Amino acid sequence: MRIAVVGGGISGLVAAYRLRQRLGPRADIVVLERGDRVGGVLRTGELAGEPLDLGAEAFVGRRPEVVELMAELGLDDQLVRPAGKRPLVWSGGVAHPLPPRTLMGIPSDAESMRGLVDAETLARIAAEPTRPLDWRPGTDIDVYSLIADRFGAQVAERSVDPLLGGVYAGTSATIGVRAAVPPLAAALDRGATSLTEAARAALPAPSNAPVFGGLRDGYGALVDALIEASGAAIVTTTAATRIARGRRVSAPVNDTWTSEPAGSTDDSPYPAGSVGDRSTSAGSAGDRSGTSSSVGDQSTSVGSVGDGSSGGRAGSEIPVGGRSTSVGSAGDRSGESGSGGGRSTSVGWVVDPIGRVDAVVLATPAPITARLLRAVDPIAAEAVAGIELSSSALVALALPHDTALPDNSGILIATGEPLRAKAFTLSSRKWPHLAERDVALVRASFGRFGDESPLTWSDDELIAAAVTDLSTVTGIPITPLEAVVQRWPGGLPQYAPGHTDRIATLESAVASLDGLAVAGAYLHGVGVPACVAAGTAAADRIVTSLGSHV
Structure with a gap:
């Protein structure tokens, strides 16, 4: 049984690990990563001789996924918590305390904004509950339009934008309410008569639990542990160029694999002695060299400039768990048998350049996912293509x-x-x-x-x-x-207005594609816990799909 996981970020690595948990040693799991390292936006570098995260550095501590995963992997001693200090907001050339009692910077009362906004804006916030609110349940608009209309532009620019920028590297003008602040949208849908009322209703209950968590030696420790526990073949500097439904042609003499649509000549099987024998070509997750570059990941130390290249080699080899090989090129036809006439049935998938697999997880960024899905399901591809980065x-x-x-x-x-x-x-x-x-x-x-x-x-x-x-x-x-x-x-x-509808369309379309699952930060949250959940859900879908054929 062969399963391809396309994309070696945290979602893909978790999917590979969960597949190993559920399917055991009999599964041949291949993680295909177009960059020269795995981990995605989780990268632990080195500064002043010690490890330091150069991408994500924390996770939301009130979600259980990362803490539970660390415990499974024996990383309990890596769990660290912040000191509990609050940030400042730089506005108008002055540092202000981050306003309290806000939901992603959205105030639940006027007093919390005192000092950060002017007197006119304070009065506007205080009077907001007296103004009629026009909100249709199920609607979605950008956060800025809602906040500026109800509270004033200063609240959006000085309180909301700094927090949204830290989560999405975007602004309130480009992020949708429903995806970025789901509790607020839910409160409005339930009939809140003002934005102030909705913000108060959506605020989490007071808690002494730590808001965030992290890893003592950086996320590289988690990435390395996932690689080891998954037992997957990690193939780097090799992009998936195409996926297609596999098709078994029943002929009088032999059974032949082809790929759909009929007439394609682009399906390549596993070359002898490569991925099919559980061999590995992997990027080092614990890379702490001063300079590293890959697709979606460029890192350099002082005095050097990364060229942004991801390398052009197919199957760069760095041993993981003592196994090392590369993958054959897309044009390699070794192991194929000629197709005769006969009846054909849809069976498994073909992933170029690694060949035929029983199932595939697409744990790739939204634009790549859209490209790979285009020939398989245009509706799914169109939905995910609308997500920008x-x-x-x-x-x-x-x-x-x-x-x-x-x-x-x-x-x-x-x-x-x-x-x-x-x-x-x-x-x-x-x-x-x-x-x-x-x-x-x-x-x-x-x-x-x-x-x-x-x-x-x-x-x-x-x-x-x-x-x-x-x-x-x-x-x-x-x-x-x-x-x-x-x-x-x-x-x-970017979780633009309409994001939740877009994802619902994608997932509905993918539900009809037996043996295929999607995962990634573009689905239900950009944080590490959400990505862990997405990888787990993708693995569960694949296991269920395979179970119906075994």
């Missing part, structure tokens, strides 16, 4: 340990401020385990949806921008001892 860049700085940084978890930048950075994470203040190091650590984020210019800047330009802007918002000189730059082109999907 945002790009960003990150600069990690190691500063002298005694640098007088604010005693806050970070500094978020309001929309319209004359700064290039969009946010700063004061990592040594946020995470107690990082505070123990010999240096003070800061992460500076650049770029939002519609503005990819930071990706075109050189490493030196990004580092200079980070240093200058950090000095501005802290009011102190910043002298980095070391810095690392990480670029994330197309790193995060």
